[in-house]
Amino acid sequence: MEILVCVRRVPDTSENEIQLNSAGDDIERDDLVYSINEADNYAVEEALQIVARVGGNVTVATVGGEDDEEVLRREMAMGASHGVLITDDAFSGSDGRGIATILKAFVQKGNYDLILTGIQAEDGGAQVGGMLAALLDYPFASLVNSIEVLDGKKLKVSREIEGGNKEISEIDLPCVLSIQTGINEPRYVGMKGIRAVASIPIPTFGVSNLGLEPSAVGEAAAKVKRVDYFVPALGKGAEILHGTREENIDKVLELVAAKGGLK
Amino acid sequence: MARIFTYMMHKGGAVDDTAFELAAAARRIDPTALPTAIVTGWGANLDAACKALQGSYAETWKIASEALAYPNAELIRKALVKVLPSNSIVLVAHEHFGIDLAPGLSIKLNSAFVSDVLDIAGVEGTGLKVVRQEFGGQVSAHVRCDISSGAVITVRPGAFKPQEGAATAGTVVDKSADVGALTAGRRYVETVVAEAGDVDITKHSILVSIGRGIQEKDNVAIAQELADALGAAVSCSRPVVDAKWMEKSRQVGSSGKTVKPKVYLACGISGSFQHLAGLKGSPFLIAINKNPKAPIFQVADIGVVDDILEFLPELTNKVRETRSAA
Numbered sequence: 001m002e003i004l005v006c007v008r009r010v011p012d013t014s015e016n017e018i019q020l021n022s023a024g025d026d027i028e029r030d031d032l033v034y035s036i037n038e039a040d041n042y043a044v045e046e047a048l049q050i051v052a053r054v055g056g057n058v059t060v061a062t063v064g065g066e067d068d069e070e071v072l073r074r075e076m077a078m079g080a081s082h083g084v085l086i087t088d089d090a091f092s093g094s095d096g097r098g099i100a101t102i103l104k105a106f107v108q109k110g111n112y113d114l115i116l117t118g119i120q121a122e123d124g125g126a127q128v129g130g131m132l133a134a135l136l137d138y139p140f141a142s143l144v145n146s147i148e149v150l151d152g153k154k155l156k157v158s159r160e161i162e163g164g165n166k167e168i169s170e171i172d173l174p175c176v177l178s179i180q181t182g183i184n185e186p187r188y189v190g191m192k193g194i195r196a197v198a199s200i201p202i203p204t205f206g207v208s209n210l211g212l213e214p215s216a217v218g219e220a221a222a223k224v225k226r227v228d229y230f231v232p233a234l235g236k237g238a239e240i241l242h243g244t245r246e247e248n249i250d251k252v253l254e255l256v257a258a259k260g261g262l263k
Numbered sequence: 264m265a266r267i268f269t270y271m272m273h274k275g276g277a278v279d280d281t282a283f284e285l286a287a288a289a290r291r292i293d294p295t296a297l298p299t300a301i302v303t304g305w306g307a308n309l310d311a312a313c314k315a316l317q318g319s320y321a322e323t324w325k326i327a328s329e330a331l332a333y334p335n336a337e338l339i340r341k342a343l344v345k346v347l348p349s350n351s352i353v354l355v356a357h358e359h360f361g362i363d364l365a366p367g368l369s370i371k372l373n374s375a376f377v378s379d380v381l382d383i384a385g386v387e388g389t390g391l392k393v394v395r396q397e398f399g400g401q402v403s404a405h406v407r408c409d410i411s412s413g414a415v416i417t418v419r420p421g422a423f424k425p426q427e428g429a430a431t432a433g434t435v436v437d438k439s440a441d442v443g444a445l446t447a448g449r450r451y452v453e454t455v456v457a458e459a460g461d462v463d464i465t466k467h468s469i470l471v472s473i474g475r476g477i478q479e480k481d482n483v484a485i486a487q488e489l490a491d492a493l494g495a496a497v498s499c500s501r502p503v504v505d506a507k508w509m510e511k512s513r514q515v516g517s518s519g520k521t522v523k524p525k526v527y528l529a530c531g532i533s534g535s536f537q538h539l540a541g542l543k544g545s546p547f548l549i550a551i552n553k554n555p556k557a558p559i560f561q562v563a564d565i566g567v568v569d570d571i572l573e574f575l576p577e578l579t580n581k582v583r584e585t586r587s588a589a
Contacts, residue, residue, distance in 0.1 A: 011398065013533075014475055017556045018401040027402060042505075096366070096376060119362075122398050125378030125417075130366030139337060139448030142363045156452070160518050161359045164457035164511050172448040182505030223375035223412075227392065227405040238550060238559075238566030248567050249578050252528075252549055253585065255565060259547035260469040260526035262493060 001056035001149070003047040004112040005080070006103055006132075007040035008062055009071040010122045024228050036071045039118025043179040045186040046147060047116055048079045054149050057081045059110070063091060063102050069202055076200065077193035078186070088206035093219025096124070100131035101217055105210040107136060114155075115176045119143055129178035139175040145183045264293045264386070265413060266348060268324075270355045270364070271302040272334070276311030278302075281356035281418070283425030286319055288354055288418050290426065291383035292391060297321040298354075301346075303339050305332035317433040319426070327439040330446075336363035337447040344371045346438045350413040352391075357417035358517065365417045374413030377406055381422040386410075399533050400558035419536060420517075460512020462496050468525040469495035472515060474538075475502040476531015476552060476571050483508055485575050486530060492582040498522065500538045515541040522546075530571045534559030551575075 011018065015033040020026075036044075047058040060075040061084040062068045072083035086106055094102065107115060117129035119142060126142065133140030145166065146158040153173055158166040160180050171177075207214050215221060241248045256262055267289040272279035282300070289298035300320040302312050309327055316323045326342050347353065353368065355361040357379045369376035381403075382394035389411040396403050408414055464470060471490040477483060483497070490497045497513065504514045515522050516538040523544035530551050532538065539562060542548070550563035553570045560566045567574065 013399045013401065017554055018398040019556075020402060027398070097370065100370070125395065126362045127366045127376060127378055130363070131370050131376070134340075134367035134370035140363070140367060141449055143359055158455070159359065159363075161454070162517060163521075164514065164519050166455040166457075167359075168452040168455060170450050170452060175448065181501070182507075185507060223409040224377055225407050227407050229397075229402050229404050232394075232403045237561050238548075238563035240555075240560070240566040240568065245569060245574065245577065248569065249574070249581050252551075252565070252567065252578060253581055255547065255549065256469065256493065256526050256528070260493075260495075260524075262469070 001050060001054055001113045002111055003050060003056060003058050003114045003116065004107065004110065005040070005044045005047050005058060005060050005075070005116045006062070006128065007044065007060050007071055007075060007118070008037045008121050009034050009064060009068045010037045013122050020229050020231060024230065027229060034067075036074055037118050037121045039120060039179060039181050041075070041118075041186050042181050042183050043116040043118050044075045044078055044080060045184045046179055047114075048187075049184060050114070050147060050149060056113075059084060059112075061086055061103070061106060063087070063094075063099055072202055073194055073197050074189055076197040077189045083200070083202045085202050085204045086206070086210070087204055090207045090212075090214040090218045093222055093225075094217050095222035095224040096127035097131055097223065098217045098221055100128050100135055101221075102210065102212065103128070103132050104135040105212050106205055107132070109205070109210065113173050115174070117176070117178045119178045119180050126178065129176050133176035136174075136176070139171050140177070141169060141171055141175070142178045143180045144177045145180045147177065264296065265350045265352050265410065267292060267296045267298040267352045267354065268347065269298050269300050269320075270343070270353060270361075271300050271312065271316060272356060272358075272360060273302060273304065273308065273312035273315075276308045276315075278312050278315045279356065280425065281358075281420050282316065283319055284420065284423040285354045285356065285418055287423040287426035288380070288383065291423070292352065292386060299324055301326065301343065303328070303331045303334070303342060305329050313435045317435065320433045323433055323435045324438045325435050326442055327437070328442060328445060333451045334360055335447055335449065335451055336360060336367070337449055338445045340364055340368045340371060341445055341447075342442045343368060345443070346441050347372065350374070350411070352410060352413060353415045355415065355417050357419050361417045365415050369415035372413055372415065374415055375408045375410060376415050377408045378417045379419050380416055381419050399535055401556055421536070421540065458512065460510045462513065464496050464498040464513055464515070464520055465522050467496040467522075469493055469528070470498045470515075470522060470524045470526070471495050471528045471530060472498040472500065472532060473503055473509075473530050473571075474500040474532030477503060477508070478531075478572065480506070480508040482572060485572065485579075489575050489579040489582065492579050492586070500532045500535070517541060529559050529563065530575060532559055533557045534562060
């Protein structure tokens, strides 16, 4: 099975406190730690496990800039056979539909049976997978938390629905699935693995070799644009305890006893 | 202003709570709007849902098809594309079905798409300004959406105060004949109900709940020791289950369990809305997190900015001392 996984490099919210810049038009990006978007990493692991069972190849692709090569190499170190950087100044300012349009053009350059995305990015809204599927007229399932290959033509997939229940469906190939976190246990990638793939060339694609009209992507085509960032005025918010740790512990314990009916 | 439609989820004949929240969101976009509800399905359940909507919507469009007895997003998308007028604004709840339906619907309607909207900031010409959250709720963003060719918007459940009873005898318009035969590349097989776990977190009055801040599996014991000392249970947020440090049955949230404790100790939990959706009955919420910007502090009653790996063991010792002295 030929599998394409669309990935993104994002600021890691578990490593960073996200702050606004002084102009308020972006977050402060200077000292951010970036990493592979968490859900995308699960998607790559799932692709690798499928290929291990039924054969085939995993390609990872990202729409971005030179800095994004590092996540492609990281995923290649996990076992992806190919990494592709889709980059062009004309892509700057694309909205979700623009990104999906770019990915559609790339998908049509290949011969993929299955396309995976992470369910959502740290700053995104679970949109590109479903849009890409609709542009390609492929079936789609979101929030996928298990995949079984039934034969060369269809999969049995499970979606995570309310209350931890699972919705089981059959889906025809080729299709697009957006992968929920927790579907598997992504393998560890060490420095040694990343060094081993450091010199593998990463081909790039842009407007011209994807056959895209520059006006169909980028800021000019975007119907959705971020105006600014802000920190909302808080409601009441928590009463923050400012005592020493010992004082805070006494206060917490007193409140647990009072509110929880601790005997 | 374009016509506004709200897609209605329903189950067993009962309309989802978000039905009235979407009506409220529609009126924030256009205060004069009489939004039209769209409901799809089959049989008695569909008729019951239509009846329930008549109390709140002046007009409800009903699409009945045996193929739609179970909500399959691809089939429903095809049905909606056939009945919706061009340039419509379509509101859908941002939950598992909306996530499945909405992005593809926006492509097929050739309209703008914005997801997980928390608030409407206003309309200027063809620009609708909405509020979203990014980076796990650490910052908010104003997003401008060009609605000149319509829009599909998913609305965060709970973000808008429900608006009920705006109409008394709304009409139901049957649009089924416009839809025709429907086929999809994805076919529903069955629903597998979540397994019950070893501990029922819904039955406890105190929960020690852990998030990503617990850092590794071995540290779960730190929370368990505190829970044992308090006579409480340990629950968790999604990242802990994703990492396989605890069973799914311990997860609080929209994709996990809904709990109603008296006290909820959120330890190293950032406080995503999906997690908070699993907390009902207004428990006394104590948040302990080393990140002072963690969104959990916006909703907690009491906050402690500290490292749970140091704070919790000391708290456990104090509980043990206090209880043995008593």
